[in-house]
Amino acid sequence: MFRRRLVCGHARPCVSRVALLAVGMLAAGSCAPRPPPVAAPRPPIGQPPKVSPALVPGDLFEVRVFDEEQLSGTFQVQDDGTIQFPLLGRLEVAGRTQAQLAEAIRMGLAQGYLREPHVTVVVKERQNFEVSVLGQVNEPGSFPWVDRLTLVQAISTAGGLTSMAASKRIRLTRTTDEGRTTFEVSLEAITEGVAEDLFLHPGDIVFVPQARI
Numbered sequence: 001m002f003r004r005r006l007v008c009g010h011a012r013p014c015v016s017r018v019a020l021l022a023v024g025m026l027a028a029g030s031c032a033p034r035p036p037p038v039a040a041p042r043p044p045i046g047q048p049p050k051v052s053p054a055l056v057p058g059d060l061f062e063v064r065v066f067d068e069e070q071l072s073g074t075f076q077v078q079d080d081g082t083i084q085f086p087l088l089g090r091l092e093v094a095g096r097t098q099a100q101l102a103e104a105i106r107m108g109l110a111q112g113y114l115r116e117p118h119v120t121v122v123v124k125e126r127q128n129f130e131v132s133v134l135g136q137v138n139e140p141g142s143f144p145w146v147d148r149l150t151l152v153q154a155i156s157t158a159g160g161l162t163s164m165a166a167s168k169r170i171r172l173t174r175t176t177d178e179g180r181t182t183f184e185v186s187l188e189a190i191t192e193g194v195a196e197d198l199f200l201h202p203g204d205i206v207f208v209p210q211a212r213i
Helices: 002-031 098-110 151-157 187-191
Strands: 060-065 073-076 082-085 089-092 119-125 130-135 141-144 170-176 179-185 205-208
Touching: 060 098, 073 082, 089 098, 098 119, 130 151, 151 187, 151 205
Parallel strands: 130 205
Antiparallel strands: 060 073, 060 119, 082 089, 130 141, 170 179, 170 205
């Protein structure tokens, strides 16, 4: 009995030392430096995107012939790349720029129809040129992309932010030849003049998350 009590008496300090060692290891692990979070890609700031100005099937444009309302109107490029124009009949328009098409119509009308006609062509919508604004906006959806469209303008087109929007954590997703990249943008910083507004590209997706409660 005497020896057993001695063994137990020596065993207790050993258990305590093991427990203290384990606690020390856990404490050391908790104090170890954590790797820094991966920084999100910087928002793309710069010039508007360079998009081919040539018309393609599906594009919608307006022709204005000065002082000739019956010859002015809105046209859409058909699948075969043509339109049906008053007096001139079927015209090849796909592959032409606005200026080139305006000149072709002007020359056609000058051939026995009008004296010194003045023609302008204005593109209204580009086929497959859209941006999507989703999440915490009042009117989410896809909208036609127009030249020099910015993030602020796109959100305004979507009806503006809801009261639950996280205006500092807006995500912009863009697909390029290198792949798809998502940027985090602060709309609040843009509207306060701290950061620059961003030019959007055709196909951009803007997502406004809900603010944390």
